[in-house]
Amino acid sequence: MKKQATAKLKVIPLGGLERIGMNITAFEYEDSIIVVDCGLAFPQDDMYGIDLVIPDVTYLKENIDRVKGFFITHGHEDHIGAIPYVLREINVPIYATKLTNGIIEHKLREHNMLTKVKRKVVKYGQHINLGCFRVEFIRTNHSIQDAAALAIHSPAGIVVHTGDFKVDYTPVFGDAIDLQRFGELGKKGVLALMCDSTNASRKGFTMSEKSVGKAFEEIFSDHKNTRIIIATFASNVDRVQQVINTAYRYGRKVAVEGRSMVNIVGIASELGYMQIPAHTLIELDELKHYPDEKTVIVTTGSQGEEMAALSRMAAGIHKKVSIKPNDTIVLSSTPIPGNEKAVSKIINELTMKGANVIFQDVHVSGHACQEEIKLIYSLVKPKYAVPIHGEYRHLIAQARIAEEIGIDKENIFIISSGDVLELSEDGAGITGKVHVGDVMVDGLGVGDVGNIVLRDRQHLAEDGIIIIVLTLEGGSNQVLAGPDIVSRGFVYVRGAESLMEEAKQLLVEKMDYCMSKGITDWGKIKTEIKDCLGDFVWKETKRRPMIMPIIMEV
DSSP: OOOOOOSOEEEEEEEOBSBSSOOEEEEEETTEEEEEOOOOBOOOTTSTTOOEEEEOOHHHHHTGGGEEEEEOOOOOHHHHTTHHHHTTTSOOOEEEOHHHHHHHHHHHHHTTOTTTSOEEEOOTTOEEEETTEEEEEEEOBOSSTTOEEEEEEETTEEEEEOOSOBOOSSOSSSOOOOHHHHHHHHHHOEEEEEOBOTTTTSOSOOOOTHHHHHHHHHHHHHOTTSOEEEEOOTTOHHHHHHHHHHHHHTTOEEEEESHHHHHHHHHHHHTTSOOOOTTOEEOGGGGGGSOGGGEEEEESOTTOOTTSHHHHHHTTOOSSOOOOTTOEEEEOSOOOTTOHHHHHHHHHHHHHTTOEEEOSSOOOOSSOOHHHHHHHHHHHOEEEEOOBSBOHHHHHHHHHHHHHTTOOGGGBOOOOTTEEEEEETTEEEEEEEOOOOEEEEETTEEEEEOHHHHHHHHHHHHHOEEEEEEEEOTTTOOEEEEEEEEEESSOOGGGGHHHHHHHHHHHHHHHHHHHHTTOOOHHHHHHHHHHHHHHHHHHHHSOOOEEEEEEEEO
């Protein structure tokens, strides 16, 4: 007998809305909380020196006794990247499909956490009971294998979370999305659908991954006399598989380059998600034993990332691979929003080295377009629509689709990270907010760089710094040495000697003034120095460098 719902189901996104990346959502019913995904985001241009951004999980820490487990939809960084950081503080079991779990284990091993975190491999169709929840994994297609949608059964009703998905009737590996199960859930009655919005503004259907195989076939047959270098996302195992299959048919050897690419190919072939013909894969060092036209390099760096293998090749600083004139280079991906500049820079650099760069029509998206989103809505027939995964414009585009399909406008919720959305058969609404935010990871420091530090870094990057060094006599506070001026990133000192002389003279006068007025408080002296020098520099240069007075006592 079904337990009668006495409470509402709370859906609390802790990240991932109004941006691409950092996906993490908590589901709460009475004394149980489960979490879906735990991703990172890559830093924006104004986050100087930051390596990655992870979600602030204060809400989970405050309710740690009720958190039962993490359910992971697939193995992309924006869904699993924060696991090693978040699970240090919230150590509960992780549930994921086989390949996703393999990638997570590799991450945990790198962070020395493999023995500390419980992991459970789940098969499609399996149900996991945790607290008040029963979570079912449903097969979907995406640009990485083993992606899953989740049917979250709670006493208040069923929520279907699609994860990142597309409908691919002819996947390279494995079976097509389990549309039948979505239909069965729809017949049962679904309270809410949380659906991927990334391509909600694109008409039609997303092409099958197999269509990229045809494009590779043409490239290989058109460029039989050149070396071929293909850059793609490391996690797109099917894409790499298609490159290997095509290379094998054309009698070429394949070398894999880029740390993440080597890792994922290793994990995928070990777990049986890739079939590599014997003697096809070779080490990068072995390339020199084969003529160029008999080799293919599969590499990371299709997004123009600065330290990725392709960028190092383009810049001529890669230790083992130099770009040669006539190389055929294929960028098998679309620039992620924000990366367009980096990608065009790389295309230019490669072209200047004489390479032939192909970047049109060698990629298909891993996300559903409008017709596939409509298909899922018409199968699931949800009472409420909650668009997820995308910037605001994407969420709005999906809200329009939901309305077209016949969902009442007041039953469509565009929510932000931190909103508490309460759902039940009787009604739904946003009832509160929880604390959310970005935690920045810089080297080994997690969260020790906040907005103030970033503001300082931005200040230093834009205007530089001036340091004033003074030595005062203990007791009498007479100036014994200085003030000396050191500047970095402000002006080229040799070209601005007169400016520095004037500044120094000004400071000498200011110190005389402080002495004559009997000002002995160091804080006050520093403020006087900052104010007078700041005004002078602004008047002369229209810049506001950071000014740091350093006082020593002898």
